[in-house]
Amino acid sequence: MEKIAIYPGSFDPVTNGHIDIIKRGLKIFDRIIVTILINPSKSLLFSLEERIHLLTESLSDIDNVEIASYHGLLVDYARQRGAHAILRGMRAVSDFEYEFQMALMNRKLDREIQTVFLMTGLRWIFTSSSIIKEAAKFGGDIESMVPPVVKVKLEEKLDVRIKHNGNGSSTDLI
Ligand code: PNS
Numbered sequence: 001m002e003k004i005a006i007y008p009g010s011f012d013p014v015t016n017g018h019i020d021i022i023k024r025g026l027k028i029f030d031r032i033i034v035t036i037l038i039n040p041s042k043s044l045l046f047s048l049e050e051r052i053h054l055l056t057e058s059l060s061d062i063d064n065v066e067i068a069s070y071h072g073l074l075v076d077y078a079r080q081r082g083a084h085a086i087l088r089g090m091r092a093v094s095d096f097e098y099e100f101q102m103a104l105m106n107r108k109l110d111r112e113i114q115t116v117f118l119m120t121g122l123r124w125i126f127t128s129s130s131i132i133k134e135a136a137k138f139g140g141d142i143e144s145m146v147p148p149v150v151k152v153k154l155e156e157k158l159d160v161r162i163k164h165n166g167n168g169s170s171t172d173l174i
Pocket of ligand 1 (some may be wrong): 008009010011036037038039040042072073074075102105106
């Protein structure tokens, strides 16, 4: 039987850390369904269509990956797709409480579906979509942290640059 995992998230936008987890996950699972779901506590920069596009472009050279979106409970979607595992990346201890709570809630909602955590590669331990967006917003170099297509779209979307005033002592947003 094919081993399928759902890799859920907001993916606003997809980062190299996400891609690292997908590649690691494919060493365990036959197929991974990367699924964009709603996280009610997050405000988003990219539309659903944009996030699907960025995932599609960024994962185009990886086999056995499907991109999907679902409006509703993650465990319902996992059940619909015949997946018995939810894949999540764990970076640092700071992720633990949130992930633990979510995994236990998902288990309570459906005891048949297991959450599997994989450790992110060390070089991605400090990255998250949120912190990358913040750095990009203020002109930080995020090239090594996201796929090239995401870098371009982030710059287009944010369209905010730091204008140095000459002596480097203060900055203005333009
Ligand atoms: O990338 P994120 O924002 O940390 O991902 C969180 C996400 C989208 C996986 C989570 O909020 C989610 O599963 N949302 C769908 C609703 C749901 O099933 N919530 C979990 C049980 S309360």
